[in-house]
Amino acid sequence: xxxxxxxxxxxxxxxxxxxxxxxxxxxxxxxxxxxxxxxxxxxxxxxxxxxxxxxxxxxxxxxxxxxxxxxxxxxxxxxxxxxxxxxxxxxxxxxxxxxxxxxxxxxxxxxxxxxxxxxxxxxxxxxxxxxxxxxxxxxxxxxxxxxxxxxxxxxxxxxxxxxxxxxxxxxxxxxxxxxxxxxxxxxxxxxxxxxxxxxxxxxxxxxxxxx
Numbered sequence: 001x002x003x004x005x006x007x008x009x010x011x012x013x014x015x016x017x018x019x020x021x022x023x024x025x026x027x028x029x030x031x032x033x034x035x036x037x038x039x040x041x042x043x044x045x046x047x048x049x050x051x052x053x054x055x056x057x058x059x060x061x062x063x064x065x066x067x068x069x070x071x072x073x074x075x076x077x078x079x080x081x082x083x084x085x086x087x088x089x090x091x092x093x094x095x096x097x098x099x100x101x102x103x104x105x106x107x108x109x110x111x112x113x114x115x116x117x118x119x120x121x122x123x124x125x126x127x128x129x130x131x132x133x134x135x136x137x138x139x140x141x142x143x144x145x146x147x148x149x150x151x152x153x154x155x156x157x158x159x160x161x162x163x164x165x166x167x168x169x170x171x172x173x174x175x176x177x178x179x180x181x182x183x184x185x186x187x188x189x190x191x192x193x194x195x196x197x198x199x200x201x202x203x204x205x206x207x208x209x210x211x
Contacts, residue, residue, distance in 0.1 A: 002030070006037045020045045021137045023144070025053050026123055049126045051139040055081055057116045061096045064109040087130030093117050151175050 009020060022034050026049045038045045058080040059073075066073035083091045100113045120127070132139050151172055156163055163171075177183045 002033045002037055006041060006043075010041065010043075016043045019135075021132075022047045023050060023138055023141055024048070024126075025050050025141070026119075026126075028122075031126070046132075046137070047126045048128075048132050048137060048139055049123050050141045051084070051129060052142065054084065054120075054123065054127060057119050058084075058092065058096075060112055061099075061116045064105060064112055065099055065103055084127060085129045085133065087128050089120050089124045089127045093120050151179065 010016075012018075013020070020038075020043055022045050024030055024034070024047060031047060034045060034047060055077070058077045061080075062073040062077050066076065080092045080095065083089075083095070096113060096117055100110065105113070129139050131137075155171060155175055156168055174183070177186050
């Protein structure tokens with residue numbers, strides 16, 4: 001799938017003149033494959049980990065320091081979120097570790113804290129949200145997931161539905177055309193192509209002989 005996405009990107013930008021941004025959920029195997037494809041194709045990519053996904057980790061840390069439903073946890077996470085958006089993941093890691101040293105935490109919570117900090121350290125090259133926001137890059141996949149739900153799930157994931165690959169792809173292409181407001185020009189083009197295939201291509205030899 002990642003190779004197919006790179007194929008489509010190269011069709012749109014064959015000389016690699018545009019800025020390539022890859023928005024991911026943070027899976028290591030996924031990121032490794034993206035780097036491999038980029039290297040094979042000689043293109044520079046900017047990888048951004050979904051901010052909403054990353055925000056789950058400060059929340060995990062927050063519940064190590066706060067009781068369940070404590071409103072102070074939200075304020076604490078908001079402060080970490082602002083630091084992340086400013087591109088300062090190192091500060092977030094430092095704040096969490098400092099808080100862990102001053103708090104009295106059990107072994108399980110200490111393991112959670114270390115897992116959170118380890119995740120943020122590993123993903124730090126892809127958490128440059130300050131750069132992304134300045135340059136107008138996306139930082140969350142919500143719009144993509146929403147499109148998938150609207151285009152795919154709402155139509156294909158219905159009771160007792162069975163789809164062939166070709167049939168599902170045809171339906172999804174039509175839904176995309178309709179959602180984008182491009183169906184009318186597409187259908188005019190489709191009729192023209194059908195006319196050429198059925199009539200012009202079939203009878204062109206007879207027309208030549210008659211001439």
